[in-house]
Amino acid sequence: MSVNDIRSNADIQTYDLANLVSSEISHVQSVLQMLSKSPLIQDGDFEKAKETLNQAEDSTSEIVDFYMWLDRDGKLVWVSKMNQTAYEQYKDFDLSYRLYFINPKDTREVYYSSVIDSNDRIPRLYISCPILSKEGEGEAAASAAPSVTSSSSASGSGGNNVTQGQQQFEGIIVAGIRTDIFGRFLKGQISPNLQSQVGLLDNRGIILYSNHTEYMGKNVFGFQFQSFLDEFDAETVRAMNDGLKAALGGNSGSRDIRISDSNDDDGGGAGDAATFVYKPIILDGKQFGALYVIASYAQVSDAAALVNLQQNLSTGTIGVIGASALGIIFAILLWNRRLEETVSARTAELKAANEQLKAHDKMQSEFVNIAAHELRTPIQPIIGTIDMLKHRLDSSSSNKSKGRVVQVTEEQLALMDRNARRLQKLSAEILDATRIESGTLRLDQEVIDINEKVESVIADAKSLIPQGQSIDIQFKPAVDERGNPVQLLVMADKLRMFEVISNLVRNAIKYSAEDGGTITIATDKRDGQVVVSVRDQGAGISAEMFTRLFTKFSTDKKKGGTGLGLFIAKNIVEAHGGRIWAENNNSRGEKGARGATFAFTLPMDK
Template identity: 40%
Template sequence: MVVNAIGNSKWLAMSLTIVIVASAISISVLFYSQQIANENIRDKLFEKAKQDQSRVTRTIASRIGSDLDSIAARLQVLAVSQGLQGGDLTGQDADRLARSVFSQITAAHRAIDAFYILDKDNMVVKVANTKEDTDSRQFLGFDASSRDYVKETRSSLGPVFSNVFVGADGRPRITITYPIINRDSGQYLGLVGVGAQSEPFFKEYGNVDDFNSSTYLNVLDRNAVYVASPNSAIVGKSFFDKDVQDEFVRNDPIINNFYRKFLSGQFADATFDVGFGERLATGQPVIVNGKAAYFVTLGIPTSLIYSDIESVLAQQNTQSLYHMAGLVSAAAILIFFLIRLNGRLAREVSERTRALAEANEQLTDTNQRLREANEEIKSHDKMQSEFINIAAHELRTPIQPIVGMTEILKNRLVHDSGGKGKVEVTAKQLELIDRNAKRLQKLSAEILDTTRIESGTFRLDLEVLEMNERMRSVIADAKSLIPHGQSIKIHFKPLADESGRPIPLLVKADKLRIFEVVSNLLRNAIKFSARDDDNGGSSGSSHGSNGGSGGGGTVITITTDRKDGEMVVVSVKDQGAGISADIFPRLFTRFSADRERGGTGLGLFIAKNIVEAHGGRIWAENNNKDGKGATFAFTLPLVKP
């Protein structure tokens, strides 16, 4: 069985190798043949595109020549009219016929925008234009003797198609003129002419705006000056100018030979790149009355030509692919079945392995989530149990003195003859009841605030406060919190200027809530600073900005400062036992109470949420560097002036 399996495996490998090699050779031969055929097709199609463009170029040149000849013929009709032949260039008959001729020309050529008649002294005696924003009368009496087309008209005594020049509007223009010559005397009486901006005029025959979108048109005059072109930077410049040669032609001999050929009056074609991608260009002179009036070149990006060619080649390649598919179909089917037979087992094993790995990963993740959820439940149950025990203890502690004192007072109740009861109550007894009632009130307030925080209904009543004054109020109220027999002093160090005067620190905050935060921090500092005094004695606390005076004991320091000019920093530093390591990580969480010192563990949690609701931050640290105890601090945003 093993020998047969090995033999079958070798046969399969050999068969696959033969099929693959044979297919590769066949495909290579077909691809090479197809590549040769594609090159031949490209060459033929490109040659056809060049012939088509040559025909279009000749057609455009012929059309321009025909239109120029038509304009000159209309001007000739006006020049030989009876009114002008008599020398009356401004009479009513001449004016009526001139308007008619100008109307006919502009109807056929919308770019023609000006008409004029010059007398024998080259002075403008009649002018009209199609621009509503231009008063043509301003040109009456203008001496046009310096214009080249005027000189050429007088010397040639025939129609003139001018070279490009800069008109009064500052734009490149051309003009077409016809001389007024008396038929009997042969005397030169003046000329008639029409003019147009060169680019709008030749735009009627092709694209003179964009080099890349489609076939484009360049027009040059008899001085090889660009009359119209998509490249506006060269309009008005000669092809042979140094800057044109250096920047655009780059002294390319192919381009220079192409231009020289068609500027000499011959048809020309070439393929070259003038910095805007490769172009196929064809050039043809515009012939009017047997002479070259202008020269046109037609260009097209070769990429557009090849895009059309590629569509034809794609069809050709599709047919070749059909032949190739027929040749390798049998081999493909054979390879398919062999691979399928050999790969089915591999896929099955791979899929089962992957499924098993995924199931194992999912099981691991599920177990991990269950462990985490179980730990969270245990932690929550533990915290809840601790809170219930702490809350029960905290509630019982103030209730018992109140209930006990109430029983004592009830027993001392004395009824008078009127049946009314009265009892004598000492200040100490009232203080006991008041202190424990306030303790109950604080406990209930903390539980209520915790409920509001967790339910998202915690709200602030904001107003502008001066923090130094607020600190003094808190310190004054903290006096009653210092246990009897403890020497605890409270020093207040506000931010001050160089003369020692406190600097006002304005914040926008809820004054009751900020009072609650600072009171909470002070209460904790007093609680953890209190210790047994071997010598007895009274409390030594000090209030106000100047701190206490005389004596020893524990000191609690409250300071205010500024941070980065944007935050006020309030810190409360004590000299107590510090923060134990097991409490520190969960200091500002719920129920993080010190069992030895008592408390619900809600005060710091509430303080943290109050500070953060104001846009501040609260933190704590042990005073490891400068002694024992701990420092609690928080920040609040300063009010912008």
């Protein structure tokens, strides 16, 4: 292998390793963000959440030692794969003094640590991500423990740019990465044909990994590491320091250096020389750190010595050439394999995105069909009644003047009024869904008593009960210690709150049993939150429908509808800083209970 081959391979390896570090750290960050937004962790479902943390460790076990969950006070909740004995010993262990807790708590952003000596004396890197919820969400979730939940995203993704409530810090999820394991992982990616050393720095120049482990955690420009470099000649020291500064400044490059002791008498030779390659590591558009590789030219001198000693042995010469060729082929195949893996991963991502687009197109197509049907349903009886009245007017022989009059029955007037109002509500739902999608939903907030809104909805909803169906709507308001109803004041848009409660009650009426039943609307207050629940005695929510609740166009083919009511209710509640969920009544341990309960929370007015 020639000097140029070693330079080229070292260049490729450095580029590969830097991209690999960026990819692996990005993957760990994505796992942390997924865990921090998981409903199981957001709602404090400890038993299921700890299993999720264990699975996350399995998916990143090549570099991650463990995942750790700390609560809002910095106390330990769970560490992945922890056994029960260790859990009892370290439960509530206070880690609030650690920077990986303090920084994300203050900044609400992902934090990357330098090398830290853990409590078990093992040097590790830590990446931590804050757990953020809506104000008051954590307490409400812990007490309500819903089966299906939907809360505002901490990152604001999803396309619903409605007015967001203030985010509340609930704790952190931390990934612990052992520096020795991470170092071995990096070394394992380098071709064995290259006699090389690897170094990894953070963006401040702290050594995260080095073949010389005694310098990990030290600054590359500090006294200790610089004293180590002083063993080399002045030109090498200058070249390495300039290269490291360039890498930390966002630049790539390579330099020739000598790695023999500066006090050697032989003055150095090809075996003492090496190539020093450096490259910045970029993560999410920001510099995470820098990586360097030192590849020795010793193979070149070894090959030359072998040729000089065995110049008459053609078999030996062929062996050296073959070994060098194999080394180059190995490096190229390794690079090619990684390129194929990257292309495969990107192809899979594009395929998933394409499937999402197809699903979205299908949902839109279904909505157009549903909307057309829902619009036709109230229009047809209105047109039919009008045609009948026109026919009656034309057939009246005694009334041919301009101001002709036709008699309209109370039943006909009620039919037209009912269907006209249905059309009005349908158009309002479509308009609200459009406003939510475009981020133009506005709230005119004022202090209101939620109990008064519930009473107004009940008065209005009784007229929606189908004739012949016996449905009793009951109201159980929050009471004080003496059993007297109390005011529940919230800062809210009164028209939007009427719309939310009305949608839930209409939904309960729609899915009530054909023989009727009772719909119970209750209000309560918990931990600074107002809770409103609507409970029916219908068939309950099917497993298939559970996965689509609160999403656009999610309809029951038997019952019809546009599938917009719960979607609109969810977004209005979240725009007020609240959360909404649903559960089947039999899931709460009520033997023989029928139907479902929909509930939402709002922050109480202060």
